[in-house]
Amino acid sequence: MRAGTEVRTTCAYCGVGCGVIATPDGKGGAAIKGDTDHPANRGRLCSKGLALGETLGLEGRLLSPRINGRDAGWDEALDLVAARFRKTIAEHGPDAVAFYVSGQLLSEDYYVANKLMKGFIGSANIDSNSRLCMASTVAGHRRAFGTDTVPGVYEDLEEADLVVLVGSNLAWCHPVLYQRIAAAKQARPAMRVVNIDPRRTATCDLADLHLAIDPGADVALFNRLLARIADAGALSAEFSAHVEGLEESLAAARADQGRTGLGEAEIATFLDLWIRTEKVVTVYSQGVNQSTSGTDKVNAILNCHLSTGRIGRPGMGPFSITGQPNAMGGREVGGLANMLACHLDIEDPAHRSLVRSFWDAPTMPEKPGLKAVEMFRAVAEGRIKALWIMGSNPAATLPDADAVRGAIAACDFVVVSDLFATTDTARLADVLLPAAGWGEKDGTVTNSDRTISRQRGFLPLPGSARPDWAILAEVGRRMGWKAAFDYASPAEIFLEYAALSGHAAAQGRDFDISALCGLDRSGYDALAPVRWPVTATRRGGRFFADGAFFTPAGKARMLPVTSRAASGHVDVEAPFVLNTGRIRDQWHTMTRSGRAPRLNRHLAEPFLEIHPDDADRLGIRAAHLVEVESRHGRAILRAMVTDRVSPGQVFAPMHWTAEHAPTGRIDALVAPFTDPISGQPESKACPVALRPYAATWFGFAVTTTGALPATDYVARARIAGGWRMELAGAEPPRDWEAFAREAFGLPDAEAVIVADAARGTARVALVRDGRVQAALFAGPGPVAVSREHVASQLEGARPEILSGRPNANRPDPGATLCSCFGIGVNTIAQAIASQGLLSVEAIGSALGAGTNCGSCRPELATLLMRCTPRIAAE
Known part of the structure; x- marks a missing residue:
């Protein structure tokens, strides 16, 4: 892509699916700004989105395949992958292999992986890290609606008169949606927000009512709501004709004696507000999903909306907010072990036959495969002998992660496709395959409100990196299925997938983008964000206001659910x-x-x-x-x-x-x-x-080298020009200079030392060619230095860095509070004091803090309260 050319793409982070305009600089980087034309964000970006340009460098990138730690060519690596998978299947059957994929993949990548595993290898052992964030919503949707259908759209968040946030720290996890609600609330002050969360999070800043519910008590609370809906005469007589299971669900709700941890008065306030407000949107996320009763929690929420008919109409409905950029796309293409592509059911013989015929596949599994936790348990037990992990880090992210790491390390054959060879998981691979990353690859993603957007490449593929779909297709060809995986571009994959969706719709499924299957390559390249379904007669919109569902009876199913405790129990040993x-x-x-x-x-x-x-x-x-x-x-x-x-x-x-x-x-x-x-x-x-933790010493360091010191506690983070580190240990080093040289890999640097043996403190600067390469501050307690100042002095020409603080004519900005604009807490506090700022808005006008994604506004408000009494006293 020519330097200076603006490219419309989609953010690499959460499920909001924000539009991004990237302008490559011709040097491997790009300027980033929000796309004002994208319907998800209308130009807004959060701190992470704004910083995407800082993540594009090639330092540390995996640029060629590696086999057992040595560089290799693609032919050797792919021949080995294909041969080992073929051999494993021949000797142990198709269920002895597995794919673990990721919401970081594009839909086209996901589609090829799903097709290869289910249609040609013949196993359903393909699951996604999305299992860790939204699988309970998928299950709840399927139980209630017959399909994994998101009923509403983002505009409902702005049109609602009441937004109920359940287990969702929207301000930090989905900041752009938080800002959309905040803007709507400012425009319509009568709008109300309730935040249901055991913690008081940044999202509480927007809430009119915070319900600090006991962990896991969501079913008990929403059962209370369902019972009160019936008692208040708020059941919808009209919509009840489209619902099954109302009486059974209501009986279960009345019988539920589960504790919520809330006072009766605050429960009553919430129930009355929900019941008397017709336009209610209930937004829920990981606090609901990540639970051993997550599916029941989802259905408890859905029950309340179905019983009142508050679904599928403007400003009302249940709304699951997904965690990853393409968690939804993965659901749509069948990237989970218990689904087929296009929301078809793996347990349904007609659906299996349809997909098998469409793919001209030799086989199709008849039952779901192993879900994520089950999959790695099977790896540990030796039942899975060949494993391919794509764009994910399960050795760090799965529960019982040490056991997962051990299972991967012991597996007969492990392939990892990723950008880096240094992740916890990549370090365990037999074969590492260099994958294309954000900004380098092309395809589509689907966000939380069913909007399909293009991710477009604007940087060249580095080294010999390849897109995931191309790697998968080549392995499929080398395993003997050349015609099925003869793809030359992601556009071909998308068109095949769109065509399959039309067949799925004919089977009574919700997902249908068949109107896009006629796109040519230029049409695919130019595809604007579009919300599905996309058919000859319909584009986007909401589902279920008409009472038509995708169950065999065509009715929604309410589920009787009862609250239960989490599987782990606190006791005297783990209280x-x-x-x-x-x-x-x-x-x-x-x-x-x-x-x-x-x-x-x-x-x-x-x-x-x-x-x-x-x-x-x-x-x-x-x-x-x-x-x-x-x-x-x-x-x-x-x-x-x-x-x-x-x-x-x-x-x-x-x-x-x-x-x-x-x-x-x-x-x-x-x-x-x-x-x-x-x-x-x-x-x-x-x-x-x-x-x-009985530490006898603490340390803070900055260094141009990235080595992790061999200490009992270390945490490192990137800074401009190097790293900052927090250190601690149970036994102090005998020689601080020798420790610093070894820890930071600078044995020949000149050392400048300031030590106080009586106080147990030491400061060491390591200098090479007149420039500071590392500085260590250590003492018997947490080190009190200006970390921002010290970090800014790395690679400076003088070892005055050891003062730990800026001199009198250079203010100390303090720890960063507003990441979007890099504004420190001391800078903000000084502006509050010197300019008499009395509101978060005034801080924004004076400094810009809090005026972009708004995630720091709650912290600004807290700082303002801390500083305002001092201003008043003066």
């Missing part, structure tokens, strides 16, 4: 409930987002939120380290003492891996308990024990 989730500026295992220095400046290391009462009782001090242990694993995290969590509950982010923080791998603690229907793991309620 705390651990909740896991995302933070504002990072994405999944940081393979992409961790490369952007600005995204590491807000929260640069793994942490544990713990209530002050619990911290006091256990002797855990703020900013010190805490050891967290479950029956499955152990982590060491930075203690963040806060009343955002309730007593007895703790929260930790899921992003850190062995590559960035070896003791921060939080999914190593999570038990492998799953929902019996969806197969989705419980990631929100893991019993754990806490204790202070």
Whole structure:
């Protein structure tokens, strides 16, 4: 792509599906801005989206295939993959192989993987990391609607009079949707927002009511709502003709005695608000899905909307917000073990016959394959002997991650397709295949409201990297199925997939984009965002307002559900409930987002939120380290003492891996308990024990080298020109200079040392050619230096970096609060004081903070409250 040419594409991160305009600079990078014409975001981007240009460099990229650690050519690597899979199938049957794919894949990649595994290998052992984020919604939709149909559209969020957010920290996890709701609420002040979440998150800043529900109590609460709907006479007599199971569901709701952890007054406020407001949208995400009762939670929510007929009309309906850029596309092409392409059912003989005939496939599995947790258990047990992992990092992200890592390491043959060879999973591969990344490949993705958008390449393929679809198709050809996988472009795959959707629609399925199967290559290249269905008679819109569903009877099914406790139980050995989730500026295992220095400046290391009462009782001090242990694993995290969590509950982010923080791998603690229907793991309620970690020394360092020091605790993060690191250990080094040289790989650098043996402190700068290559600050407690200042001085010409703070004529910006514009907390506090700023809006006008994605606005409000009394006193 010629430098300076604007290319419309789609963001690589969450399921909002924001449109992006990328302008390549001709040097391997690109300028990034939001696409004002894209219906998902209308020009808005969050901090991660804005920083996409910082993630495009080739440093550390896997640029050629590798076999057992050595570089190899594509022919050798693909011949080996094809031969080992053929041999395994011949000796052990098709169910001895498996694919683990990803919501990072494009629909065309997913389609070829699904076709190869199910139609030609003959196994349904293909599952996705999307199983970890939205499988319960898929199961709930299918039980209630007959298909995995999202009824509503994003505009409903703005047209609703009441938005109920359940288990969804929208401000941090889907910031653009948060901003759409915030803008609608500002335009219509009568609009109300309820946030149902055990934690007080940034999203609470928008809420009129926060319900700090007990972990896992969603079914109990929505059963209370269903019973109250009936008692208040709010059942829809008209819509009841389109619904089955109302009486049974109502009886189960009335009988449910589950605890919610809420007071009766606040429950009554919520129930009355929901019932008297017709235009209600209930938005739910991982807090609902990631549970051993996740499917029942989804159906409890759907029951309330179906019983009132509040579905499929403007401003009303249940709305699942997906986590990954193409989680929806993966669902549509059958990228899960229990589905076929185009929302067809693998258990249905007619559906299997249709797909097999359409593909001219030699076989088709008759039953679902192994879901994610089951799949890696089968790997551990030796039942799966050849495994191909694409664009995912299960050694870090699956529950009981240490056991998963061990299973992968012991598997007979492991292939990993990825951008980097350094992920926790890639390090375990027998064969590494260099895949094309965002900005290099072409295809489509589908967002949370069924909008299909193009991802377009604007950078050349680096080294010998190839798109995933091309790698898969070539393996299919080498396994003997040349005609079936004779694709020359993603456009050919998309057109085949669109044609299949027309056949699926004839079988009574919802997914239909058959009007697009006539596109030529130029039409595909120019495809604008379009919401499905796309047929000769219909484009987009909502589902189910007409009462027509996709069940055999054509009616919606309400399900009788009863609340139950999470599978793990707290006891004296594990008395705390651990909740896991995302933070504002990072994405999944940081393979992409961790490369952007600005995204590491807000929260640069793994942490544990713990209530002050619990911290006091256990002797855990703020900013010190805490050891967290479950029956499955152990982590060491930075203690963040806060009343955002309730007593007895703790929260930790899921992003850190062995590559960035070896003791921060939080999914190593999570038990492998799953929902019996969806197969989705419980990631929100893991019993754990806490204790202070007995560190005798703490350190902070910056370095131009990226080596992880061999210390008991280390967490590293990218900065401009190098890395910043937090360090700690149970025993202090005897020689700080020798430690620094070895830790940062600088044995020959000149050392400048400032030490105080009495206080146990040391500061070491390592200088080469007159420029600072590393600086270490160590002491018996958490190190108090200006981290932003020290990071900015890396590779400076003078070792004055050891002062740890800027001089008097250079202000210290402090820790970054607004990542979009890189504005520090001290800068904002000074502006509040010196300019008398009295509102978040005033801060935005003065500095720009909070005026882009808005995710930092709750923190701005907190800072404002902390600073305003001082202003008043002055």
